[in-house]
Amino acid sequence: MIGRIRGILVEKAPGQALVECAGLGYEIDIPYTTFFHLPETGDEVILHTHFAVREDAQSLYGFAFRLDRNLFRLLIKVNGVGPKLAVGILSGLDARQFIRCIENRDLASLVKLPGVGKKTAERLLIEMTDRIGQLEGQFVPTSPDATGLGQMAGHAAPVGPAATEEAEAALIALGYKPQEAAKAISKVAEEGMTSETLIRLSLRNMIPA
Structure with a gap:
């Protein structure tokens, strides 16, 4: 099991990071909440990872916080997840927000996540209510900046056609319909915004924090 990687961030994009460690380049699938925490390319990065092996593929998933990785491991034990x-769930909601949804029995916020229908949301509420107790004692960020949702990333391309298209493509890849992505971005777009900020604010607008 590969549980943690420390290396140089070679490439990053919404949903994936390439990290070089000991001469090897690891392609790591990441939720958007982790993407917002990544440093500049060329800098050192530490990701808590989960290595998944299937008959047809081997995948490595990475997370900025150990809590997110541990929550991911609990989520994939849920029937149908x-x-x-x-x-996708941890792209729309960070660990703190997801735990709060479960504790508050907030079915409405879970249903807004792409790929989560009412039955899946109900199953999450039932099965995760007992399981989140396993996360007790682990660090849960309490401020917006700690989760990455309140940070204004200043190192991506400024807002414009390219930034808007990149943000829309990222939301569509997450599972939102093109019209939903375009509408959400139009509501938050302002001059000087980066594509990362557009994605972050659009997600916040779609799913209440």
């Missing part, structure tokens, strides 16, 4: 859907 695979790694891809678990990453």
Whole structure:
């Protein structure tokens, strides 16, 4: 099991990071909440990881916080929730927000996540209510900046056609419909915003914090 990687961030994009460690380049699937925490390319990065092996593929998933990785491991134990859907859930809600949804029985916020229908949301509420107790004692960020949702990333391309298209493509890849992505971005877009900020604020607008 590969549980942690420390190396140089070679490439990053919404949903994936390439980290070089000991001469090897690891392609790591990441939720958007982790993408917002990544440093500049060329800098050192530490990711808590989960290595998944299937008959047709081997995948490595990475998370900025150990809590997110541990929550991911609990999510994929839920009936009908695979790694891809678990990453999608943790892209729309960070660990703190997800735990709060479960504790508050907030079905409405869970249903807004792409790929999560009412039945899946109900199953999450039932099965995760007992399981989140396993996360007790682990660090849960309490401020918006700690989760990455309140940070204004200043190192991506400024807002414009390219930034808007990149943000829309990222939301569509997450599972939102093109019209939903375009509408969400239009509501938050302001001059000087980066593509990362557009994605972050659009997600916050779609799913209440």
